[in-house]
Amino acid sequence: MSQVTATDLREVTMALSYLREDMRAPATFSLFVRDLPPGRGFLVAAGLEPALDHLSRFRLGRSDVQEFAQALRRPAEELEPLHGLSFDGQVRAVPEGRLVLAGEPLLEVTAPLPQAQLVATSLLSLLCHQTAVATKAARCVLAARGRPLLDLSLRRSQGPAAALHAARLCAVVGFAGTGDIAAANRYGIPAAGGMAHAYVQSFPSEEDAFRAYARAHPGPVTFPVDTYETDRGVATAARVLGDLGRGPGCAIRLGGGDLDALAHRARATLDAAGLRDVRIVAGGGLDEYAVAALVRDGAPIDVFTMDAMDANAGGAADAPYLDATYELVEYDGRPVMRLSSTTVKATAPAPKQIFRGPDLRDVIGLANEEPPEGTEPLLRTMMRGGLRTEPPDTLDAARARFEADLAELPQSARRVEDPVAPVPAVSTRLAALTTIVRHRLQARTMSGT
Structure with missing residues (x-):
């Protein structure tokens, strides 16, 4: 089985429609965890290395198109626009080993819309599973006290x-x-x-x-x-x-x-x-x-x-999955967001950055805004034009990042029992843009346009 075909059917149907509608402008998707699982005071970012490997090799061959056609029960000729499609976009991501919090993007993809859509399932699978495992393992390390x-x-x-x-x-x-x-x-x-x-x-x-x-x-x-x-x-x-x-x-x-x-x-x-x-x-x-x-x-x-x-075995039975999502936040230069009848699944628009301060006092802001004083940006450009921008990461480097962030983690979040997770702030610019886009969408919904 090709790794390309290990995807949800809906990614294929949407990508095919985008191609037929000539919707090929750049789109940015943000992958983040809405809420930390119960009993978690932090997450350890993981899965980026295999995700970058997957994107580097991503290309739809003839046999992949035939498998899609078989699943859809349609002639392969109808799916011909998918043939030869590869990933040539940009990836900005939190390096492995760093601690992240609810609402903070682990990764953002900017690529032509069909490409960015087709890789959604693979990225969610790789990052969510490995982040859950790394977080569980980190809690075991804390519990063992040396x-x-x-x-x-x-x-x-x-x-x-x-x-x-x-x-x-x-x-x-x-x-x-x-x-x-x-x-x-x-x-x-x-x-x-x-x-x-x-x-x-x-x-x-x-x-x-x-x-x-x-x-x-x-x-x-x-x-x-x-x-x-x-x-x-x-x-x-x-x-x-x-x-x-x-x-x-x-x-x-x-x-x-x-x-x-x-x-x-x-x-x-x-x-x-x-x-x-x-x-x-x-x-x-x-x-x-x-x-x-x-x-x-x-x-x-x-x-x-x-x-x-x-x-997915007994190791994380108390929190076997992450409530993660891969949401469109910008298309063709236009910031977009998801509205919801509750705030649970609402999203914020535009590409983002995490600005980290001491003691994991984080601010989620826009990717193009200046870092607040005393903070550092966490998301780094890992791919450009479908190619890695730096050599593959090393285990030692990831471990060093983990240890440095863990040293800054408040004691209340380190607890094995009843931890209290830090809550990231939202920058003034991101909050203002979110309000503008929400009002614009609500107005369109009310007018029926």
Whole structure:
């Protein structure tokens, strides 16, 4: 399946109509999240790199047109105006790793109207899913309060591609490693992992399994101690590690149950055996709320493993999607906006910019206005004429941006429980333009023109 055809049918029907009506003037669309999900004090901008890759390769070939025609049950000849269409527009976007708030554009596309419309579904899918995952992972980092986190979500993700994205995003926000070999090699993330319970079960005893695994791996090892009875498993692991002189860098892993109590007993057993440098790793369906509770209660857990970071799996079950939209804000130089009987789905007109001040005191303004004193613009031009304006971003650069913004985030927004998100202000010029355009549209609606 071509990536081009992975789109909503309505994008195709609208683009075809635009072409037939010769509506090819530049259009600007703004992609933003209307409201933060419950329990979120911020979002981490993510998904831009794959989105730019997609736009760079976007071109409608003959087979794509035939697939569209098949879906519409129409002759391919009727869709011929779509053939050869590619993306040659401009993209302004918030770089990955930066924190964003409700109403702030993650990305704005300016391109001939049919092009800008056709890429809508792909951009929403890429940015929304990855922003949700990155935000969830960032909250886990906050909950852990400096304890290392490992991404082990591949087996529970929505496919290998989603797991690859999750591993990269977890690394951006500070995870220490991943169990996904493909992600580790592609992005330079430390690989991490140990043995499964099946390995232990395949040997006559836990001790046999631990000794065999240690023989195969001369470096640090991690033993799962809860295949049968956890306290006994800890004692066995301590005996094997002590006999082999394999303390530094090694660990035991707890995978469920009362992790607080189990970790305390395990720590006592390890310390009594002289293995104070053997770490305790804990996982098994943890989320940021569980991690925060364990840290708050003083559980002697050194490393947490996160088994479901993909936003569509268990990892973001409390906020599995973003209320995002891709709205037309200008066409052929004319600012446009959406009206609504409520303010929930109303939009503001014209291309925009986010001006960031200290402590994430943001102002949403017009793209062509001067930044307020003491602020910096967040949206940067990433593509022009369908080509990237700078080399692909690096994981280290995205991580540095995340850490810098996180340091400025108010404590009330950092909380895992009941965070209070900062609310961006609206510039005087944007507010005035919004009022003018709204009145103009309301007048036309009343007159029926």
